[in-house]
Amino acid sequence: MGAGAQQPAFIIFSDLSKIGPSLTELRERGFAVLAVSQKQGSAMVQKGIELLGTPGHPFADLAEVSLRDATDISGIADQASRWAGRYDVRGVLVNAEVYVDAGQVVADMLGLPNPGWRASTVCRNKLLQRRYLSAWSPVSVLVTVPAGGVANRSEAQELASEYTGPFPVAIKPLDRESSIGVRVLENGSALADALAAQAPGSRLLVEERVRGREFNVDTLVGDGKPIVTLLTQKGTNEDSTEFFVELVHTTPPANLSEHETALITEAQLAVVDRLGFENGYAHAEYRITDDGRVLLMEIAARAPGDGCLHLYHLATGRPVEPVLIDIALGRPTEYPAVFRRRGRQVYFEHTPGVLRDVETQGLGGITPRWLADTTGIWPELTAAEANAPATVHELFVIKPRGFVLERLTESSNRAVTAIFDVPIDGDIDAEEARIRRAVTIETGPVAG
Known part of the structure; x- marks a missing residue:
């Protein structure tokens, strides 16, 4: 220089x-x-x-x-x-x-280079996503709680009646990130109760609760042209609770046919085109129903969270970050859509209370890394050879010892996670079961 x-x-x-x-x-x-x-x-x-x-x-x-x-x-x-x-x-x-x-x-x-104003603006607003992308969206309505709050049961029922679609519904606060505040409600009475409990002036998207398999669908875009679209299978605690906390990510999905993959990819590319996405990472979440409908849950103009980029690296053998940097620099780039292994990240459920310890047994030398007590940064991972046996890469603890763990009602409550992979034709479910048996999270009562 x-x-x-x-x-x-x-x-x-x-x-x-x-x-x-x-x-x-x-x-x-x-x-x-x-x-x-x-x-x-x-x-x-x-x-x-x-x-x-x-x-x-x-x-x-x-x-x-x-x-x-x-x-x-x-x-x-x-x-x-x-x-x-x-x-x-x-x-x-x-x-x-x-x-x-x-x-x-x-x-x-x-x-x-940037995603573009339309893409960035719409991706940051749940309501705008539903209105701009209505062709791929479930039935929804915006409900605003009065500035003075809900005065009585009659007012709550009147608010609930603004939604005229099918039940159950999901309510999504417009002013919160991730899954915070998202709940499933079975009928109009439960919706009225939930609206009555909201803070004055709250704005919520009330929409048809879509049942079906859910996926991350990620498209890297350079100079207005899609470079690659990648899918990740998702698992939440929605079957056992009224919440939507993401607890499992699998790359590539193990529960999709080629036809279903094509349907979801087609929807994603149409959505990216509608948004006029210019440069960057279009990170969307879709569900596919039993009758083959593909519906958009939400979309973001940034890379996914959790360990999803790690999973793409482990599954393809190549990290995503160099491609994202190329796009941001305006350089031509590419990323392989060929999966050589299947990776999975799981977050463990825990008993609420004071986090005392995380113990492992039989994980071949893998011990917990207490990131929130030590480095404060997720370390980089090294991809295994395509034909390597099932591999546990890391077990992370992202809350410090002594932290009070709460019920898994939102993603910020998660505390312990493992990242592992198997050969592309391996049994990822069996490996997950083995890892779950090997990990114990010890919590104790909260003082007072």
């Missing part, structure tokens, strides 16, 4: 805990990595903030970090502008849902 030349840089919006693979790839390419992350959050987020600037830690490779609330778009845009004055900023990547709006603003402001 000659005298006076600015160092090439890349801005990434991410939870610090999930930044590892992208950080490694960017540093290997010679970029100064500029990160925007949250001021506060989960135990993993807090641990990561504590470790910023620690020598020898992966975070030491971050050139600069700006801890800002996602709603502070003006402050984030100003910070990005100042960075652009000191660095040659060449790309922007958003890995966290809450930063999609800010990331779109920054990338557009700096003239860099």
